Amino acid sequence: MSLLILDKLSNKAKENLLKAVIHLASLLPICLLYLSAFNDELGADPVEAVIHFTGIGAFNLLLLTLLVTPLAKKLKQGYLMKVRRLLGLYAFTYAFCHVLNFIAFDLQFNFSLLFDEIIKRPYITIGLIAILLLTALAVTSINYLKRKMGRSWQKLHNVIYLIILLVGIHFYWSVKSEIIEPTIYIVISFILLYLRRKKLKF
Amino acid sequence: MLIKIPKSYELRENKVTDEKIYQDRRSLLKKMGYLGAGTLLSSSAQAGVFDLFSKDEAKTFSTKSLTFAQDNNSDEQILTPEDKVTSHNNFYEFGTKKNQPLELSQGFKVDPWQITISGEVDKPFTLSYDELFSQFSLAERIYRLRCVEAWSMVIPWLGFSLAQLLKKAQPNSRAKYVAFETLYDPKQMPGQKSRRLGGGIKYPYVEGLRIDEAMNPLTLMSVGLYGKTLPPQNGAPIRLVVPWKYGFKSIKSIVGIKLVDKMPPTTWNRLAPKEYGFYANVNPQVDHPRWSQASERRITSGGLFARNRIETLPFNGYGEQVADLYKNMNLRKHY
Numbered sequence: 148m149s150l151l152i153l154d155k156l157s158n159k160a161k162e163n164l165l166k167a168v169i170h171l172a173s174l175l176p177i178c179l180l181y182l183s184a185f186n187d188e189l190g191a192d193p194v195e196a197v198i199h200f201t202g203i204g205a206f207n208l209l210l211l212t213l214l215v216t217p218l219a220k221k222l223k224q225g226y227l228m229k230v231r232r233l234l235g236l237y238a239f240t241y242a243f244c245h246v247l248n249f250i251a252f253d254l255q256f257n258f259s260l261l262f263d264e265i266i267k268r269p270y271i272t273i274g275l276i277a278i279l280l281l282t283a284l285a286v287t288s289i290n291y292l293k294r295k296m297g298r299s300w301q302k303l304h305n306v307i308y309l310i311i312l313l314v315g316i317h318f319y320w321s322v323k324s325e326i327i328e329p330t331i332y333i334v335i336s337f338i339l340l341y342l343r344r345k346k347l348k349f
Numbered sequence: 350m351l352i353k354i355p356k357s358y359e360l361r362e363n364k365v366t367d368e369k370i371y372q373d374r375r376s377l378l379k380k381m382g383y384l385g386a387g388t389l390l391s392s393s394a395q396a397g398v399f400d401l402f403s404k405d406e407a408k409t410f411s412t413k414s415l416t417f418a419q420d421n422n423s424d425e426q427i428l429t430p431e432d433k434v435t436s437h438n439n440f441y442e443f444g445t446k447k448n449q450p451l452e453l454s455q456g457f458k459v460d461p462w463q464i465t466i467s468g469e470v471d472k473p474f475t476l477s478y479d480e481l482f483s484q485f486s487l488a489e490r491i492y493r494l495r496c497v498e499a500w501s502m503v504i505p506w507l508g509f510s511l512a513q514l515l516k517k518a519q520p521n522s523r524a525k526y527v528a529f530e531t532l533y534d535p536k537q538m539p540g541q542k543s544r545r546l547g548g549g550i551k552y553p554y555v556e557g558l559r560i561d562e563a564m565n566p567l568t569l570m571s572v573g574l575y576g577k578t579l580p581p582q583n584g585a586p587i588r589l590v591v592p593w594k595y596g597f598k599s600i601k602s603i604v605g606i607k608l609v610d611k612m613p614p615t616t617w618n619r620l621a622p623k624e625y626g627f628y629a630n631v632n633p634q635v636d637h638p639r640w641s642q643a644s645e646r647r648i649t650s651g652g653l654f655a656r657n658r659i660e661t662l663p664f665n666g667y668g669e670q671v672a673d674l675y676k677n678m679n680l681r682k683h684y
Contacts, residue, residue, distance in 0.1 A: 187652035190448055191429075191437030192500060194646065197653065253646070255658045260641060268639055320639070323498075324620055325445040325548040 158226040165230050173237040194252045201245040208238035217342040239285040246278050270320035277313040280306050311336045410455045412577040417487040417507045427649050429502035431575045438582045442538035445548040450582035457581035468607035469524035481572050481587050485509035492592035495631045495665045501645045507573035512564045520608050527563040528613035529556045530605040556600035557613035593667040595629045626684040631665035635684050
């Protein structure tokens with residue numbers, strides 16, 4: 148029934164509807180998260196909870212972003228491509244919150260400890276590289292820069308494939324022994340990269 | 350500092366506040382009800398923000414009040430609230446996420462229970478569930494608990510010293526180490542049945558101490574906390590508490606204590622020997638390969654903005670009582 152209604156919508160309307168869903172589904176959880184955390188209502192250690200939630204959230208959104216192109220091709224629904232940037236920007240937002248949570252709430256602005264951790268802990272070093280690259284993609288995602296950069300824009304934005312691998316390793320190295328969840332994420336990443344094997348010349 | 354231990358029937362003030370905020374959240378959930386949230390939120394595997402919604406549906410394990418001598422010696426320290434002590438646990442037998450032990454352990458059967466003290470002793474014996482609370486007089490010990498993951502709590506344990514228990518068995522001269530073992534019961538402990546829940550560690554969980562560490566008066570066999578018997582997520586009905594070592598040494602739900610002549614295997618050391626040593630003394634000088642041990646976050650009350658990062662002390666602040674045990678040892682090598 149509901150699908151029938153969707154069929155009658157124009158592509159522009161579908162795009163807007165999808166964007167509204169993405170905004171809601173990305174913003175609502177993170178607002179609830181911080182509301183609970185500020186009120187000390189997020190389990191015994193709200194710091195760990197917000198770090199994990201935003202980290203996993205960023206990874207989920209990155210994978211969704213990478214799913215858009217193969218999905219749009221398979222379903223022949225071009226309008227799907229229009230939400231790719233939005234998903235990517237929310238992935239960046241979650242990742243940015245993840246880093247901010249670590250610095251502000253976990254390390255509590257102890258910058259000497261932060262630099263120590265960046266140098267000594269490979270999973271943090273890799274995470275830092277990933278967020279820096281992701282920041283570059285987020286900043287250059289605006290239309291003005293996209294036009295201005297021409298062909299080098301696509302080259303730069305192909306870095307997303309490297310980022311997804313870095314993020315997978317970051318997750319895998321950060322756990323004590325429970326490697327099943329990060330392994331599943333890495334496998335999904337590889338599947339999404341495999342779908343682009345021609346572009347990547349595997 | 351006066352530490353008031355309320356009777357179990359006294360309603361705690363923090364509980365009241367929790368309830369209020371909790372009720373608000375329920376109404377918020379109702380408002381967004383049609384998002385199909387119900388199905389998403391009811392899964393116990395959903396970690397983090399959504400767990401709070403489903404808490405009241407689980408039945409809770411019932412603990413009972415204990416009679417004990419209060420701890421009057423403890424220094425000034427703010428206790429970690431009881432609801433945090435019992436909802437933030439590393440007990441992989443009931444899941445690797447901190448909130449899972451509370452959620453997945455409430456049906457755990459502790460009575461009947463048997464704990465056997467055997468090995469290099471003259472008089473091996475077994476204690477039944479009731480004897481855990483009747484054989485020795487119970488005392489309160491307020492200890493800092495420092496997790497290897499760099500967070501810490503302050504917990505009012507109830508129990509008796511391990512030395513009392515061991516002396517009853519009369520260890521012989523070959524007893525150089527003490528080996529501990531957790532219950533192995535995959536039917537009751539989902540983490541032992543499922544690799545995904547149990548984090549891929551080998552069960553049963555085993556731990557060990559050198560005999561002089563075991564005989565140190567600080568080393569506690571705990572049967573309760575906050576005036577009551579232990580809830581399952583904290584290691585009911587009996588667990589070890591070694592306050593100068595990282596938390597993973599303090600093995601939970603113990604069924605076997607064996608005195609042995611050689612250093613026994615220990616679970617985390619077996620899994621990752623470069624990360625976890627046999628001794629595992631709290632040491633701010635020696636980092637874990639993946640995180641610094643120089644400081645820690647003390648979990649008390651307060652939300653995200655609690656400025657709770659504090660310096661970590663050698664031997665978790667119990668150096669006066671235990672540093673002598675290691676006086677000729679290189680603690681960088683024997684981490």
